[in-house]
Amino acid sequence: MNTIQPGFVPLTRAEYDTLTKLLGELLHTQYPPVVIPGEAILGIEAIAASIAAPGRRFLNIVTGPYGTLFGEWLERGGAEVFELRVPFDEVVTAQAVQTAIERSKPHAISFVHAEVVTGGSNPAKEILELARRYDLISVIDSVSAVGGEELPIDSWGADLVAVGMQKALGGPNGVSAVAVSPRGWAFIESNARAPRNSILSLLDLRAPGEGQPFRVPPSIPTLEARALIATLAATEAEGLEQVIRRHEIAAESTAAGLRALGLQGWQRDAARRSTLTTTVRIGDEQLLRIEQPIGIVAPGDGELRGQLLRINHFGASASQEGVETAIKTLAALLEQEATAAIAAVQEVWEAAQ
Incomplete structure (x- = not known):
């Protein structure tokens, strides 16, 4: 029925x-x-x-x-x-x-x-x-x-x-x-x-x-x-092209922030990294081993847990504010000052305008 x-x-x-x-x-x-x-x-x-x-x-x-x-x-x-x-x-x-x-x-x-x-x-x-x-x-x-x-x-x-x-x-x-x-x-x-x-x-x-x-x-x-x-x-x-471009800028600015923090991307070929998420190689950096998501910063799934962090800069988070917040989260985990990394993020967004 x-x-x-x-x-x-x-x-x-x-x-x-x-x-x-x-x-x-x-x-x-x-x-x-x-x-x-x-x-x-x-x-x-x-x-x-x-x-x-x-x-x-x-x-x-x-x-x-x-x-x-x-x-x-x-x-x-x-x-x-x-x-x-x-x-x-x-x-x-x-x-x-x-x-x-x-x-x-x-x-x-x-x-x-x-x-x-x-x-x-x-x-x-x-x-x-x-x-x-x-x-x-x-x-x-x-x-x-x-x-x-x-x-x-x-x-x-x-x-x-x-x-x-x-x-x-x-x-x-x-x-x-x-x-x-x-x-x-x-x-x-x-x-x-x-x-x-x-x-x-x-x-x-x-x-x-x-x-x-x-x-x-x-x-x-x-x-x-x-x-x-x-x-x-x-x-x-x-506009679909603008939506895609916004994600590309989010990925580019995230990569710039990671470099300023001295972090390495998980994907070895920078040209083949996704525009939706940026993954961070943890290596021996124990401070990056989180158990639960912090905003758009999340631990790896399944077998990748403990090997990488994932920054989910997609949707509404594909924005300058979203990326800056994620970079500040990583800086706090590393107990580093975030000023230079945030400046690197801002430079990418300003150049894209």
């Missing part, structure tokens, strides 16, 4: 169409994204369940814990998974990806775009160029990247892309999306094991074609969906 709570008003078709339109514009795709009724991890698992099958070979790039998890989900579905893994203080190179493609001869390739846990950013555009060259289906976890890094889905030729709105865009985490190209849909439809009548079914959530009957999925949480519409409208008003 379906019980409607007093005062509950389901998402209307007009609101649903507005949501998919705004998502498509955000992701630079002409194909209506699938609205996922839950956190972005649900969309990632739904992708794995929809495409994994015996006889299918995947090259799964692992540069952080979510890559490991996605590979496990593919194997659960019966797929053969070839793993390209690098240390978590590095990201993959296009040359390594090409070599792995030629060795494993996969049907599809999967990777995480921006690794907020490790502070790295994989070369998405170059990897997608290789996917097109070798005629591979491409799968991207861009949950954290969207709004903080460039992501023109159609022009880059991405096939299945999971995105979340709670990081750079500062939106709700109770609803997310998966963008699917026509090639991606064909790859799903040709899989007899793709879920139907399931919370993991992308096919059941697929937006209708022109003139096709459609009922807004009742599982989509109404309040979160309306909050997401408001978030996307605010992003449109600020």
Whole structure:
């Protein structure tokens, strides 16, 4: 029995169409994204369940814990998974990806775009160029990247892309999306094991074609969906390029503050560091070993706890005030004066104006 709570008003078709339109514009795709009724991890698992099958070979790039998890989900579905893994203080190179493609001869390739846990950013555009060259289906976890890094889905030729709105865009985490190209849909439809009548079914959530009957999925949480519409409208008003630029400046100014404090970034290649988080190598510095977050300064997750600190300068914290507060926190932990580090942060923001 379906019980409607007093005062509950389901998402209307007009609101649903507005949501998919705004998502498509955000992701630079002409194909209506699938609205996922839950956190972005649900969309990632739904992708794995929809495409994994015996006889299918995947090259799964692992540069952080979510890559490991996605590979496990593919194997659960019966797929053969070839793993390209690098240390978590590095990201993959296009040359390594090409070599792995030629060795494993996969049907599809999967990777995480921006690794907020490790502070790295994989070369998405170059990897997608290789996917097109070798005629591979491409799968991207861009949950954290969207709004903080460039992501023109159609022009880059991405096939299945999971995105979340709670990081750079500062939106709700109770609803997310998966963008699917026509090639991606064909790859799903040709899989007899793709879920139907399931919370993991992308096919059941697929937006209708022109003139096709459609009922807004009742599982989509109404309040979160309306909050997401408001978030996307605010992003449109600020301008996506400006949102991305704000995150780039936050990352640049954080790096400047760290240098002034004598701290080293966790990611070895400064050019491949994420715009959403900056990770700090702890090394032998015992004063940096915190157990709980202090503002946007957080300890490492899982196996990275005690090895790095993470500065989460995304969303509203991608600001001069947010970065300065984080740098002051680090200076206090180190029992150092923060004046020079704050000046370094301010210099970057002033130069960017």
